[in-house]
Amino acid sequence: MAQIKSPEELEKVRQGILSGRDPSKPSISVCAGSACLASGAAEVIAAFKAEIKKQGLEADVDTKGAGCPGFCERGPVVVIYPEEICYLQVKPEDVSEIVSSTIKEKKVIDRLLYVDPSTGEKAVHEYDIPFYKKQMRLVIGDNIKIDPKSIDDYLAVGGYSALGKVIRSMTPDQVIEEVSKSNLRGRSGSGFPAGFKWESCRKSEGEPKYIICNCHEGDPGAFADRRLLEATPHTVLEGMIIGCYAIGAAEGYIFVGDEFPQTVENARLAIKQAEEYGFLGKNILGSDFDLTIKVYIDGGGYVLGESSSLMASMEGKIGEPRTKYDHATDRGLWAKPTVLNNLQTWVNVPLIINQGADSFSKIGTEESTGTRVFSLTGKVNNIGMVEVPMGMTFREIVFDIGGGIRGNKKFKALQAGGPMGGFIPENLLDLQVDYEEMKKAGLAMGPGLIVADENTCIVDMVKYYLTFLANESCGKCTPCRDGLRHMLKIMNRITEGRGQKGDLELLEILSEVQKSAALCALGQGASDPLRASLKHFRDEYEAHIEEKRCPAGVCKVLSTALNI
Amino acid sequence: MDNDRIDQIIDKHQGEASSLIQVLLEIQRENSWLPKEILERVSEKLQVSLAQIQHTATFYKAFRLVPKGRHEIHICNGTSCHVRGAQGVIDTVQDLIGIRPGQTDLDSKFTLETCNCLGRCALGPVIEIEGKTHSKMSPAEAKDVIKKYE
């Protein structure tokens, strides 16, 4: 592929790709996301290829491993075009029947369809399935149509058209103005306005300028950011390229761990393809804008999610946060102006440019615009990756999209924001996905939502987070390191039946001092789940301490102690 | 891993002290762990103190300072797996093979690791051994799975 030299040529290339594709030609998309692969998607893809060859249909049917559409619960997911028939939990044994009946005879195979557990109704298409119905899949909706390893697939669904538009008709200031007008806010949880950050960096005097896409996602039990990069790497790149153009940056980094090998592989391949097509490198689309983007593999550790720690680690140092008196947009990476945005912030950029800020800002609430992608997990029926408009209530997410609680158990709490987040009990489930609303409720807008049911012990869950943080804190400052140490000791005592009167008060003092005295955001937020649990589930603590009883039957020593 | 190969990797990063983490990651990708001699060589070539290398190699979670066993067992301890009973699975596997997460047994048969989220929450609790995912593990099933490895 020769480099594309102008936005006009890009449209011609796109037309070329589209004209070579017959929309009525049968095409089989198998989700090749890490979750579906773990349930056997690779074997399903291989079986399709073999079967199609066997039946001599190679020229008539396309098969592809596609990006994750989100319904991990029922993987491997298969969608058959052009009818968009959606089959779930497909096994290699099902493949020959799918090819014979559905591909050749256009017959739907009932047993592979989604069945609504409450009505018994079957859903033929993706869009008929309740899990998808209430979502607003602006970012992840095309995933299943695209092989993440194919830049042509991305171009076929309109990819890089926002970049073309920017290069053709917008100045950097106009791009920043559009992003500001959209009210796009940082998806890391801070909710800081992206346009304002970009503008500060653009105006800053230092050179060169850097941008970083934070795909570190160290939260235990959250995978949405990394899954997005795996499924749609070119959307991430397109957002970053537009951002660099607006900010005046000549270098960008994707900061990601390599615990999901496929994520890194897809990101690296996408960069290579974008360079070949002329979306990265020198004179992008014939303009005088040059840019390189690299994948930076992080060394691992939750604390790296903190901005000063992340940048220290990129400079080869120990990832210890430091007290900040400058903004990263003035002195960031290598003490140069830097924009650090979460991956989910960057993926919204092409959308904003294509749709326009006015249309984007109509989605969601007044102060929180657009959509948010979460990983929805735990004791919920439909585990997966979901994209919802801001303003949706958590009740809708858990019960309508998530399909309620597994095994008809009782809902207890929704954990949002991970180790620095909080708990949403039943009576607060009507809370909206909204930065201000969540902040008021003591919650962070993290990428993970974890459902706890009546058999989940909240005290155990908080102990789990404190254990996690006791290992993952950098260990530099006293309130975080020693505060966590002693909170954990008290929690161990409580869950082992040795809780004492006064323990809860001690926990409260420790968490209060940690919140106000810790050096960085991690330390300041480290006891948020503890505080939230003491507020909403104090009775569970009291049962452990006073009655030496674990109401959910999780804390082992206590449950056995009772049997004796 | 010989010194020539270490030097090659360092040269690829222009011998910059700031590339320490990337250099160590790359060495580990080939050598599977970081023996003391390698750390000394890196210290000398990159002009980074051994004290800082010790800290780096123990601070970042990706680095391993003990050799790996023949089989690497990864147990997901993400929150979703945790509420679905991962701790029981971890305890059972620990008891069975006699090591804790981060350790390799004396026969170099197993290395046990826990991870924060393998992204397969619908299948949790999850054990991954040599790229194969074992889903919805109960402690008893985990025992059976581990026993199959020699």
Add this chain to the structure above:
Amino acid sequence: MGVVTLTIDNKEVKAKEEMTVLEAAQSAGIDIPTLCHHEKLEPYTACRLCMVEVESRGRVKLDTACSSPVKENMVVRTKTEDIIKIRRTLLELMLSHAPDSRELQALVKEYGADKDRFEKEASFCIHCGLCVRYCAEVKKKSAVGFINSGVRREISFVPEIASKECWNCKECFELCPTEALQTAYLFTVAQISDSPSFELESEK
């Protein structure tokens, strides 16, 4: 260099503009407790004992005096009720490591700290990092460093360097507010005499 005027505990203080709040307070004879601070070393902001309330341009926040740059018209309060509570708890946390440390004892009474509030710890180290930073920043030897992260973080000598450099220096010994450093050093010496190789912590 310019001069700025700020208020510390209701007292007007003139300070050079490159000073920290701690330096400005010290120049005015106002005492702010510190543990990890050392004038020859870069601000570290780890012990958090020097936290003060800082009001600047209408914003009030808590910050470490050892790192906070002075600003014109800044208002600093060094002994509010919240700050005393923070210092007391921090002291109690450190006392769980080193109940007999003289430097900590000196502050116990002033802040009403209870040395038995938290369960005792095996290690004396309160992680002030004075030894580590002094050896790296002043002596440029890095014979001692930190290892691990979180609650497992500890100081650790590099035996090869320690065996060459430390015997004749030991300048860090008197910086240590507890006995942790000497213990670690003696342990290293014992190790070196046992075996020439050093073992890194294998557990994470």
